[in-house]
Amino acid sequence: MAEFDNETQRLTLKVVFYGPALSGKTTNLTRLHDLLGTDLKGEMMVLETQNDRTLFFDLLPLGLRAPSGLLIKLKLFTVPGQTVHDSTRKAVLSRADGVVFVADSQTSQIANNAESFHNLELNATRLGLDFASLPMVVQFNKRDLQDIVPKAELEQLWSGAPWPLTFASALQGEGVIDSFAALLGQLYDHLDPDYALLLEHQLDRQGFCDGLLGPVVSDTPGN
Numbered sequence: 051m052a053e054f055d056n057e058t059q060r061l062t063l064k065v066v067f068y069g070p071a072l073s074g075k076t077t078n079l080t081r082l083h084d085l086l087g088t089d090l091k092g093e094m095m096v097l098e099t100q101n102d103r104t105l106f107f108d109l110l111p112l113g114l115r116a117p118s119g120l121l122i123k124l125k126l127f128t129v130p131g132q133t134v135h136d137s138t139r140k141a142v143l144s145r146a147d148g149v150v151f152v153a154d155s156q157t158s159q160i161a162n163n164a165e166s167f168h169n170l171e172l173n174a175t176r177l178g179l180d181f182a183s184l185p186m187v188v189q190f191n192k193r194d195l196q197d198i199v200p201k202a203e204l205e206q207l208w209s210g211a212p213w214p215l216t217f218a219s220a221l222q223g224e225g226v227i228d229s230f231a232a233l234l235g236q237l238y239d240h241l242d243p244d245y246a247l248l249l250e251h252q253l254d255r256q257g258f259c260d261g262l263l264g265p266v267v268s269d270t271p272g273n
């Protein structure tokens with residue numbers, strides 16, 4: 051849940067990259083760190099790992115100054131995907147304003163994706179987050195691999211769901227910005243009624259997204 055400090059005119063938001071073990075959450079964050087041209091971009095913090103597996107979380111802080119002077123701080127977190135770290139996952143998800151669910155496109159990972167999505171819904175409910183209205187994007191990552199579920203099949207499977215589907219190869223830096231941009235648009239729509247971003251802070255949807263993305267370095271390989 052967004053934190054607003056009236057005295058310092060600061061709005062702090064939290065976005066969580068959730069998903070099964072090894073789906074590419076940390077890689078998404080690393081690529082965002084490399085590709086985003088945001089003015090207010092902090093260093094990426096990798097808190098603790100064991101053989102490159104997240105044990106606690108990764109963090110990438112971003113920021114944007116609205117025309118009114120309001121400072122919007124966005125903290126991007128990843129959860130540890132391994133099943134055993136559920137209490138940490140729940141703690142990281144706490145008070146999230148938005149989620150990027152990073153699924154693994156490989157056919158071998160269908161059950162793990164489903165289990166992790168169910169775990170997200172369960173933890174969100176336990177934490178009192180309104181899962182139905184939570185801004186969210188579902189990203190199918192690892193599109194560069196061979197044995198993956200076809201795009202048309204995934205689109206059909208998810209056609210009844212309210213969340214946008216995106217396709218990515220985080221390893222190659224493809225689709226990572228698109229997924230994040232889709233989340234930012236939803237986040238703005240969710241926050242504007244409560245924080246009068248347009249009326250009081252002269253910040254429209256485009257300005258919010260452009261400000262947090264910055265001049266993107268490149269989202270396509272080879273450029």
Ligand SMILES: Nc1nc2c(ncn2[C@@H]2O[C@H](COP(=O)(O)OP(=O)(O)OP(=O)(O)O)[C@@H](O)[C@H]2O)c(=O)[nH]1
Binds near residue numbers: 221
């Ligand atoms: N081929 C391919 N490999 C990827 C892609 N994204 C990530 N990987 C690889 O998948 C492995 C796991 O990536 P991470 O980003 O560490 O995965 P994670 O979701 O953070 O994993 P946990 O921290 O254990 O939950 C690494 O070897 C990555 O290089 C992708 O788009 N394509």
Ligand SMILES: [Mg+2]
Binds near residue numbers: 103129
């Ligand atoms: Mg990780």
